[in-house]
């Protein structure tokens with residue numbers, strides 16, 4: 428039996444790949460609703476479409492669609508792609524069931540919780556910002572930020588042009604993540620994205636990075652929301668000042684941009700720390716599944 432911990436983008440795609448190779452899989456997840464995948468814009472470059480199209484040919488709708496992107500306030504709309512996180516969640520749940528993956532809701536609290544799972548077979552940590560808590564020995568390149576967005580009500584959608592996604596020319600989040608190891612104190616920044624996701628319109632994101640690689644306790648949501656709204660109000664007055672629901676999640680990243688897709692101990696593997704998760708994960712999950720399958724057989 429192979430246990431995959433984390434049913435976000437990484438763990439779900441890996442579980443599908445393992446099951447397609449005929450391996451018995453348990454997909455274990457805490458069941459939290461605010462995860463990096465659930466709050467994500469889900470955007471990816473058109474060059475990365477192939478992996479998702481092949482996944483959809485095998486598993487049905489996983490949320491892939493076209494999305495016009497405007498980079499910077501004066502940028503012309505460019506064709507891009509988006510995986511709608513809500514459609515992904517329902518599509519992948521059905522695909523996992525068809526493939527015979529058993530899903531279990533369970534929060535693992537510490538490294539000791541891995542021992543009984545490892546006794547049954549290989550274990551993969553695909554639990555994003557939760558990986559270090561279960562395996563503190565992981566490479567210190569794997570870190571965690573806290574990211575928050577403002578979810579604006581569906582009623583605002585008609586005022587928004589053609590479902591256009593507005594993004595900054597360059598994400599400050601990436602710059603902050605690259606500097607993470609040199610930080611002396613926690614730092615936060617706001618990137619002014621405004622992205623339709625299904626019926627929702629996501630405004631933000633605010634990113635908080637700490638000097639330590641561990642995520643630490645979640646930042647105070649009311650404070651994060653105030654900071655986010657204050658910055659967004661300068662870009663989108665009216666929209667960002669109005670009604671909206673603040674949500675935040677832990678997001679794993681690697682400062683050098685190279686994710687962990689590798690062994691992490693005896694029968695233990697890790698799949699985390701992606702900076703372009705929606706573009707990279709179809710191939711990364713397939714590669715890791717092939718490696719685990721080769722060892723199992």
Ligand SMILES: Cc1cc2nc3c(=O)[nH]c(=O)nc-3n(C[C@H](O)[C@H](O)[C@H](O)COP(=O)(O)OP(=O)(O)OC[C@H]3O[C@@H](n4cnc5c(N)ncnc54)[C@H](O)[C@@H]3O)c2cc1C
Nearest residue numbers: 433435436437457463464467468470535554555557704705
């Ligand atoms: C606002 C925002 C916008 C983004 N936009 C983009 C984008 O446009 N394009 C892109 O490529 N990426 C984007 N990202 C990043 C991308 O969403 C993430 O890199 C990706 O979703 C991470 O997936 P994951 O499966 O590794 O983690 P998660 O989605 O966080 O999944 C981890 C799962 O593990 C579970 N878990 C954690 N700890 C435990 C435990 N101890 N026991 C049991 N279960 C546990 C959690 O409940 C969760 O379900 C964005 C992120 C945010 C927050």
